[in-house]
Amino acid sequence: MGFSISNAxxxxxxGAFILNTGIGKLNLPADHAAGLQESAQRAIPQLTHLTPDQFGKYLSYSEIGLGAFVLAPFxxxxxxxxxxxxxxxxxxxxYLKTPGMTHPGSIRxxxxxxxxxxDFWLAGIAVALIFHHTKRTPES
Structure with missing residues (x-):
């Protein structure tokens, strides 16, 4: 396992983008958290069981944790x-389940x-990281 500039x-x-987004949500106002929660509930219905304040805190903490996790070299x-x-x-x-985000019958x-x-760029980066191929050299 070696260092890869492209992966880094x-x-x-x-990682920095997600970490910064999470830090920006640390003191998320309840009305903004409620709006984000309403959108997120379309994809994850279980989020209805949280209050907007809980959702905002959990979202912030999870983004900070994920950003740090992706950045951690180990x-x-x-x-x-x-x-x-x-x-x-x-x-x-x-995105796909929120009305008005896409043209009818399309993902545009x-x-x-x-x-x-x-946010599709994050999915592209994830695929690149998962399937990155490293060349193996014969042991000497």
Whole structure:
């Protein structure tokens, strides 16, 4: 297992972005948390059992944890990719299930959906991290 500049770049960009997003949500107002929770409930119905304050705190903590996890150099690349895939899968599910985000019968974003559609790049990074192939050299 060696160092890969391409993997480091992918992990740095995605991990720092998610970490920063989580830090920005540490003091999330209840009305903003309620709006995010309403969207997220379309993909994960169990979130209805949380109060908006709980949801905001858990979302913030989980984004901070995931961002730090992806950035940590001791975490295997594939494991970081799998964690990122689970997170981005939730974002994509929310995007696809939220009315008005896509054009009818399409996954193309509407102007209202463009901000959420950008999260597809996280899924692309996750796939790249999971399936990165390293060349094996014969043992001498």
């Amino acid at each position: 770049a992918l992990r740095l960009v995605s 975490v295997p690349t594939r494991l970081a990719g799998l964690a990122l895939a689970a997170f981005s899968g939730g974002l994509i599910a929310t 974003p509407t102007p209202a959906g463009t901000a959420m559609a950008k």
